[in-house]
Amino acid sequence: MEALVSTVNNIVWSPALVVLCLAAGLFYSILTRFAQVRHFREMVRLLFSGSESAKGISSFQALAVTLSGRVGVGNIAGVAAAIGFGGPGAVFWMWVVAFLGASTAYAESTLGQIYKVEDQGQYRGGPAYYFEKALGQKWLAILFAVSAIVACGIFLPGIQANAVGNAVTHVFGDGNIVSTDYGEVGSNKLIALAIILIVLGFIIFGGIKRIAHFTQIVVPFMALAYIIMALVIVFLNLHKVPGIFALIITDAFTAQAGFGAAIGWGVRRGIYSNEAGQGTGPHASSAAEVDHPAQQGLVQAFSVYVDTLFVCTATALMILITQQFNIQTEDFNVLAGTGTMIVQNVDAATEVASPAFTQLALSSVFGNFGQGFVGVAIFFFAFTTILAYYYIAETNVAYLNRYFKGNISLTLVKFVIMFMVAYGTVNSSGYIWNLGDIGVGLMAWINILGILAIFFVAKPAILCLRDYEAQKKAGGPITFDPQKLGIKKADFWEKRLAKQRAEEQAVKNEKTDS
Numbered sequence: 422m423e424a425l426v427s428t429v430n431n432i433v434w435s436p437a438l439v440v441l442c443l444a445a446g447l448f449y450s451i452l453t454r455f456a457q458v459r460h461f462r463e464m465v466r467l468l469f470s471g472s473e474s475a476k477g478i479s480s481f482q483a484l485a486v487t488l489s490g491r492v493g494v495g496n497i498a499g500v501a502a503a504i505g506f507g508g509p510g511a512v513f514w515m516w517v518v519a520f521l522g523a524s525t526a527y528a529e530s531t532l533g534q535i536y537k538v539e540d541q542g543q544y545r546g547g548p549a550y551y552f553e554k555a556l557g558q559k560w561l562a563i564l565f566a567v568s569a570i571v572a573c574g575i576f577l578p579g580i581q582a583n584a585v586g587n588a589v590t591h592v593f594g595d596g597n598i599v600s601t602d603y604g605e606v607g608s609n610k611l612i613a614l615a616i617i618l619i620v621l622g623f624i625i626f627g628g629i630k631r632i633a634h635f636t637q638i639v640v641p642f643m644a645l646a647y648i649i650m651a652l653v654i655v656f657l658n659l660h661k662v663p664g665i666f667a668l669i670i671t672d673a674f675t676a677q678a679g680f681g682a683a684i685g686w687g688v689r690r691g692i693y694s695n696e697a698g699q700g701t702g703p704h705a706s707s708a709a710e711v712d713h714p715a716q717q718g719l720v721q722a723f724s725v726y727v728d729t730l731f732v733c734t735a736t737a738l739m740i741l742i743t744q745q746f747n748i749q750t751e752d753f754n755v756l757a758g759t760g761t762m763i764v765q766n767v768d769a770a771t772e773v774a775s776p777a778f779t780q781l782a783l784s785s786v787f788g789n790f791g792q793g794f795v796g797v798a799i800f801f802f803a804f805t806t807i808l809a810y811y812y813i814a815e816t817n818v819a820y821l822n823r824y825f826k827g828n829i830s831l832t833l834v835k836f837v838i839m840f841m842v843a844y845g846t847v848n849s850s851g852y853i854w855n856l857g858d859i860g861v862g863l864m865a866w867i868n869i870l871g872i873l874a875i876f877f878v879a880k881p882a883i884l885c886l887r888d889y890e891a892q893k894k895a896g897g898p899i900t901f902d903p904q905k906l907g908i909k910k911a912d913f914w915e916k917r918l919a920k921q922r923a924e925e926q927a928v929k930n931e932k933t934d935s
Contacts, residue, residue, distance in 0.1 A: 579845020
């Protein structure tokens with residue numbers, strides 16, 4: 422089974438997908454005239470504007486939910502894997518993916534807002550919704566919805582849970598060994614699993630509002646604390662920083678692990694971490710209460726910066742400055758004596774696709790506190806990511822229920838997520854990471870091709886940006902009229918605008934009568 426998963430993973434993550442991700446980011450960067458740079462100030466301003474409503478969440482809450490999906494194990498274990506298999510140069514390609522991917526994130530999240538719907542008292546949207554409305558292709562919408570449910574409901578939660586289990590074991594040891602149907606598992610890992618399942622169940626049975634309120638507190642706090650720890654290490658080793666950046670940049674083009682490995686692992690882990698183009702971000706973005714779709718698109722572009730340029734870079738600098746890493750070929754096996762160890766700074770048996778390098782880096786400076794801190798960070802990063810995955814799966818089940826007359830149980834989805842968290846915790850990380858990569862790759866293939874097709878059909882995301890820029894230049898007020906822009910089937914916004922105009926007319930009539 423593991424060999425089959427590895428084969429499928431290699432097919433999904435062929436060089437074609439790497440090229441597609443980079444090309445799509447460059448394509449939208451040029452079309453938006455590099456909005457991710459021009460509107461940086463506006464991104465920050467929009468973070469704290471607006472508020473939640475009875476049906477939607479605020480822009481900041483939507484950002485927090487999205488970041489809970491973006492900022493996860495990929496920022497800690499994923500960066501370590503990129504360096505371990507692709508060399509320091511892989512970090513450069515993660516930066517490239519983030520910079521270009523910010524424009525892709527703008528496009529997909531703006532599309533999510535344009536074509537969102539009101540469903541049972543809350544806003545919902547995402548690729549399935551905009552594929553149906555913008556392209557008129559229900560089969561593509563259903564294909565994405567199924568892929569998202571499989572990826573976010575089955576494949577991806579296990580990665581987050583597995584990393585938590587490994588981090589706990591690294592800090593506290595295995596504890597008593599317990600025999601299970603999945604092999605022998607340490608009692609400490611099982612305790613961590615029990616805590617995750619109890620808290621997870623409490624939150625996901627409370628819906629998007631409870632998820633948003635939890636993540637808006639936890640995610641910013643943990644991300645800031647993590648970056649501060651990294652900055653302390655950087656400050657203590659300032660003389661090494663120029664050399665580390667030079668190593669990353671030079672190795673990106675003459676990689677120790679091979680040029681292709683650096684690009685492949687950098688792009689793969691970059692997309693897994695920041696999720697730009699993957700189609701996950703639009704789900705939370707669509708739930709936001711905003712005046713114009715472009716506003717949430719810009720906020721989501723900023724979230725890519727937070728994830729990769731801040732948090733992932735923090736991890737990379739800690740690992741590279743402290744030299745707590747190895748570089749090896751993917752088939753390296755210390756027990757079998759196969760594969761090649763290209764660079765060895767730590768024990769050859771150290772698991773590459775795990776938080777181990779990061780924990781070693783922090784413990785080399787902060788001792789046991791460093792190991793414990795990474796364990797706590799992984800717990801919260803992974804836990805909030807699982808919450809984001811649940812919401813994505815739920816949204817796509819809600820979409821499918823429009824055609825299956827509500828016969829797919831959301832309660833069943835909740836229990837499937839919880840089962841996969843348990844399964845992922847007690848299984849090997851290499852196997853779980855490959856499953857996660859397949860999920861990410863499938864969603865990326867469908868979503869990127871889909872948003873490119875939407876551009877050639879109607880250009881809604883670009884028209885939206887130009888409209889928002891024109892209104893800002895004119896001094897406002899900010900409104901969105903899809904019909905004026907020639908955007909069709911933006912039903913939610915058409916009804917909202919009609920309601921606003923009716924209310925304005927009623928006020929005028931009252932003044933006239935008085």
